[in-house]
Each structure stands twice: as C-alpha cells, then as structure tokens.
Amino acid sequence: MASKIISFTLNGRLTEVLVKPLTTLGTLLREQLDLTAAKSGCKQGGCGSCTVLLNGQPVLSCLLPVEEVEGQQVITLEGITPTDGLNPIQEVFYENFAIQCGYCSPGMILVTKALLDKNPHPSREQIIDSLTGNYCRCTGYEPIIQAVEKAAQRLNGHEG
Amino acid sequence: MAKKRGLGIAAVNYPTGMNLGGDPSQALIHATTTGSFVITLASTDLGQGLKTVIAQIGAETLGVPFENVMIDTADSDTGPHCMGTFASRATHRVGNAVIQAAEEARKVMMEVAADELEASPDDLETDGQGNINVKGSPDRSINVIDVALAAHFKYGKTISGRGMFMKPKSDVDPETGKMDPDSTEAHACTVAEVEVDTETGEVKVLSLKSAYEVGQQVNPALVEGQIRGGSYMGMAHALYETTHPYYPQVEHMPTSFSEYVLPGPMELPEIDSVVLEYPSANGPYGVKGVGEMTANSPIPAIINAIYDAVGVRITDLPATPEKILRALEELES
C-alpha cells in the first residue's frame, strides 16, 4: 500500500509527514520524528505511557492511526517543556518526588495538563479519575495525586 | 449481605545483601581541577534513586556540598565491578564502597589543604559548604576549588580514591543449613484495615499503617517512595495479581494489562508510616536497606484482616472475590 502525506499541527508547528497507512501516531513520533518522550510501554492501550494530547485531550498514541490527526493539534511533552527550566506541572512533579523510574511521567504530566486546562480546581476524586488510564508501578500513585493537587494550586496562584 | 471490617497485623524481617554474600561492589572517585568530584560506578538505578543517595553518601564523606558530586554510571569500560541492584544491596554495598573511596580522596584533599593553610591535616575540618578551615579558626580557610587547583598544578597530587565492599561469601552446610546469609536485618510491622463485601467477595483495603526500621535513612523522601510503592505492590500481590489464574494449570495466562489484574489509583488505601532508625554496625552511616521489605508486610496483614472481618483464612494468593465467596459459602454450610 502506498504511503501518504499527513498534515497536522505538532507542538504548535504545521508538520507534514510521509507515512505508511495505519502507522500509529506513537510510531511516527518515536521512530520518524525523534520525539521519544511518549513511551511504548505496551502497544495495547493498557498503560498510558504513550499518552499525547490531541486537541487538548489525552489519547493513546500507540493505537491511534496517524490518519486520525490530519488537520488536528497534537501536543507532546516536548511541546510543553520550556527551553529553559520547567513548566509548573513539571516543577511540582519534580519537587514532590512524584517520579521514580520516570517511565510513566510524560504520560502523567500530559494527563495532568489536560485536566487542569479543563478543570482548574479538580477534586481529589476527579484527579484520580483522570489518572486511571496511566499505569505506574513504582510510586503507588499517591505522590502523583498530590502533585496534581499542588500543580492546580500553583497554577491558580494559591500555593500555601 | 454486608460490608464487614477487620484489622490484621504482620511483623517481618528483611535481610540486606545478596544471600550468602560474595557480592562485591567497587567505586572510584576523582576530583576535577575545579573541586567537583566524580564517583564512577557500574551500578544501576531502577528508579528508586540510587544515583541520588550515592551522591549524598559521597558528599557527606568527602565533606563537600551535594551539588559538587557527580555520579557516572553505568559503563563497563569505566565503572569498576558492581554485582547489581537487587536484594536490597545497593545502598549498603555501593554506599560502603563509596565511603572507602571518599575517605581516601578526602585524605589527599586535607593534606593539600593543610599544606596551603600551613597546618596539620588533623587540625582541619570541612564545613559541608565547600570550605576547609582550621578547627576553631574559621578565618583560616580555603575553598575546595582552590584546593583542587593546587593539588593539580602546584603539588602534582591526585585527589582520588578507590573503594570496595564485600561481605565474604559464606558456605552453607548442606546437612544443617548452617550459613551466614546476610549483613543485617531491617524490620517492618504493618497493620491493615480492610472492608469485605460479603455479597461480592471484594476486599477494599482502607488503610495500611506501618512502622519500618531501616538503620539510617539517606533520603527520607526516597524512603517514603519505597514505602508507598511497596505497600501498593504488596496489596496488589495479596488481592489481585496472578499470571496463572488457575495455577498450576497454564490456561488463561494474561498477555496485557487488561487481563493482568492490577489495582489503580481508585483502589488506594490510606498509607501511613513511621520510620525508625537503629543504625546497623556495617551499613554506610548505618543504612540497612528498605526497597523490598515494604512489599512484604502488607500481604499477610491484609489476609489476617480479612479473617478478622469475615472469618475466612485465605491461604492461597491472590485472595480474589471468588476465593472469598467460596470460603464464605463453606463456612456457612
């Protein structure tokens, strides 16, 4: 089957790529574009380590054909990392030890961004609900939940 | 049909080190011309934070700031032997090796500082901020950067050190089992509170409250990371996980996260802990090790709590709803 050209906005930039049909967004990002922050933990949609944002919503890039992002907006962790320093969510994760091996962190951080962009004052239950698609084996989740709470406070300027 | 609560306890020991010993780790340290120190290892960080705690131990022994210490690992061309990261051995063995290397490097550093300050090395102390001064005379002081420069270009000395730690390998008497398996023992006691739904057999762990004794915490936040992660893994072992749902039969083995049942953040219990420190005789700064122990005590504590709640003792892990319901049925008949 012939390759096709897909055009979409990637981390704020209009991007054109040549892909074989049914190439997943995850494979495109990691293998063709060298954007390796999104991981390849299972390729079954079960762990969320491949999470990127599609029009602001978390999606599993390991299952998403690139054709589905034609004309859409995709954001990866690379796209929200400032050239110098960290964004507030990254800062909070770092300062609050919400990371151990780091493999789930890109997915967790993007899911957090999607949540807080939509709901700046989430309850603990809402935070937990938003994290259920992202697997972490190291931290036991609590430090991540607390980091999201603190990130919300920091973004709202209410940090104690 | 009801939701019944119960409490259960478990008290455990956990040994430090590869069983029987014979698991050396080595470390090399050298100072750069500008007073940074590189600790070269072939040890691996699994996410628990080994690279951080080793830098802390190195900085402490050298007497310099944490920021001055770099960790270079793992490369078999540059890093000396390390048996690996497992058996709760890394901080203990690698830490001890780093202390030995750091002591050797520190000795040279102090000798050079002594020459520069025209004092005896025994009269000098480090302030942990990057300065070396004469005890009692803080104005007679020199910065580590200047010491390093002087060592390299004035005295022709290398501020470096080599370290090694090995617990000698113990034999095992095949008849009596007489052996010396470990360097020290850490301990934990967990109290679990559960709620069992007698209609569905599901167990909700309400809380896991534990006391841990770990010798010495190098980095309390990282210890807490092991406590939270380990408690969670213990709960998962006790109630959810299996690669063989019909053990010992090999049917229906999972191939994905949809089939391998694991709890998520919705199943989180309240996890509370207190950490005691009774330094071990042979650990670096008294460290014992904590990485594995935290997953062990929750398992029997939860099983014992289920018994307290509903009177069934599940002796076959995981304690699935099916097993609990079958046991409850048997109890009633």
Next chain:
Amino acid sequence: MTESKLNVVGQSVLRRDGLGHVTGKTVYIDDIKFRDMLYLKMVRSPVPHARLKGIDFSEAEKVPGFVRAFTHEDVPKNIYTILCLIGVGPDEEPVLVEDEIRYKGEQIAAIVAETEEAAMEAVSRVKLDLEELPAVLDVEEAIKPDAPVLKHWGTNYFIYEDYHCRRVRLGDVEKGFAEADFIVEGRYQTSPIEHAPAETTACVAKPEADGRITVYTNTQAIYFTLDNTALILQVPFQKLHFVGGTVGGGFGGKVDVLLEPIASLAAIKTGRPVKFKFTREEEMRCSSSRGAWRMYFKDGVTKDGRIIARKITTYADAGAYNRHTPYAVTKHAANIAGPYRIPNVWIDGYCVYTNRQPGSAMRGFGVTPASFALEVQMDKIAETVGLDPWSVRFINAYRDGDMKPHQKVVEDATLIEVMQAAAKMVGHELPEEYQKMSSQALEEG
C-alpha cells in the same frame, strides 16, 4: 564514620535524574536507535512441553525485509545457567531450544529484519514440527517417581550438594512436638506474578569499528549480564562493552540474560546494530515471573503461646529452568522460620522444575512468600492458643543474641520496636510488659 552531625545524609534532596524524567529527556533503551539498526523477534513455543523435530523458515525468508534467522546451532555455548558466575551448576538452560521445549513461550529461533513489522511477520510464518509431551505442572506431582523428568541429571529438583533440597536443622523438632500443648498446621500457596515494570526488558547491541560490541541494556546487573553473554558467545570479556544504568522499573525482572546474548550474536553475525525489545505480551508470558511457592507448616506450641518446634516443608516452583531460584530457596530457608526465637527448627526447601515460564528474582525474592505464610500461620497459632495477634508475636519475637535456625546469632534485631511503634500508630494499647520489651534486653527464654 565518626561525624556526629550529618550534612546531607538524612536530607530529602531532589533526585539527580528528576529533571530528565519530568521533561521526557531521560534516555531509555527503547529510545536508542541507529541508522542501520535491525530488529530481532523470537519464535516461541506454543506448548508447554514438546520435542522440537524441525523448523521451517522457507515462508519466513520470503518476507520483504527478512535478513537472517538464528537457531541453537549458531550459538557458541548454547547451554548455560545464570548462576554459574557464583559457582552454581550445572548448565541447563538453552539460549535457543535444541531438542526439548520445556515451557510455553520458550525461545526457539531468532529472526532479524529491517523493520519490527517485518520481523514479526517473518516470525508468524515460521513452521514448527513439534511432538507434544505430557506437561508436569504441579510441584508435588513433579517430584513423584512417575513424573516426566525435565532435567538431564534425572530429577525434577535442584540438587544441593547431593541433597534433594535445602535443609536447615536446629535442635529436635520431634521432641519439641512431644512437649508441645498444641500442634498447629498450615498450607500456604502463592501465585506466580509478573513484575510488570512500565518499561519492558530491552537491549541494543551495536558492532563498533574496533571490533567490539557495545550493548545498551536495561539490565539491573551490568557485569552479571556481560559475563554471562561473553561465556555464551565464547568471546573474550573485553570484546563486550555494556552501557546502562537507567532502568524503567526493575523489581528483579531485569536480572536474567534473555536478550543480550542473542542480540549480540545477531549484531556480530550481521555487522549491524540489533534491537531486541520484549513486547508487553512477552514481558508477561515469557520473561521470568515471581515463582509460586507452596509451604507446609507444622508448629508445636505451648499453652502460653511459645513456639517450641517448627517444621516446614516448602516447594519453590522454579518453572522450566534454574535462573536464580536455587539461590532463592537458600535465602527462603534462612528466613521462613521468621524473626522469632524457636529452639527446634526443621526446614526442607525444594527447588522444583515444572513446564512453565521460569521464575526468577522479584522484589523480596524467597522472603515475600515466606513472610506471607509465616505471618498468617502466627495468627492461626494465636487463635488456637487463645491469644491476640500482638501477644503471640511479642512472646516469640527474637532478640539480639538469640540463635537463628541456620546457626547465626541474631544482631540488629528491631522487631519488637517496630511492633511497638505500629501499635502506637494505630492507637492499640499494649500491655505494659510488651511496651517495656527491647530487642537488646537479655531475658529468660
């Protein structure tokens, strides 16, 4: 060290690798790629026990992008055992199956191709000629005389210097049982489980211009893996250069040598970098698990709750091959009687082979199942004698100076102290007698 004030030990300093983790810049093995890299995928057994009579690669070779297939004939020293480095033998695990398949998912042949998809397609087209054999799956069935024998030395258990199991003997348990007021028995079984790290096991082997091979790996033990790889490939150790140190979760699941030898061999033979990464399915089905353990307790207990005799027979389900289980059974035997002062202890710990994916190290190796069994058994004892769970543990807790069943004197005991602290945490008022206990105090036994 004699420093009384610590400057940095004891401080919660931020992680050295934290910035890389939160920016996605930390490099994991799967993030590594090279221009002319090949992908390795494994042909695996679909059945737990069989004779391998033939492999037909003819359809696989037709897949565009197929480069080469490897069988056991390509492996210089195909039979190995990981623990040979610490003097444990004999060698019994094939890198690639020679004639007998011993677990479902066992590695039979390796295929390298230009793309991951081509390698997977080629693997799916390989035809295996198998003669299925009866599988032995239960540890107690496996050591019966009529069970199919899995090991070339004629047994389904590891031999500990002429003994059929790891033994610990202290005192006289039969005498203890005779003197006991209660006999409490229990059977405990753990399940095999998966480490399930977020990152699967992976390596990239790359030939260098100077003839050496660089292997990027997420192994937990750089030298253990390097040395075993060199022995399997029969190359000088200095030909191999292992680089790693950053692991996306280990938990003991990355201490085996399943990937590096075959990937390195493929790199040497093709002259190109080779990536071998476990899929999640392989990680769950084929990589080592935590082996199941079956444990039988028989305790002799006095009416005031003291355990005076403990007899334990345990069976570790090693699966098809040694990996690290013979070592774990020894560690298990050193801990299964528990942190308690018991004058008469008898332990028989078996390392049993069955036709399933091999077990290996996992967080708590050998001690996790032991702690589970013995701590549930303690509650059973408490109930039998009419004591509460706290009391039975305080009464039996070990202290410095006690003798452990393997004849090591207890030191660094703090069991009493953690129990006191835990009781305080949950607001459980202990009797004064237990509140005053100490691991260091000498007391009448």
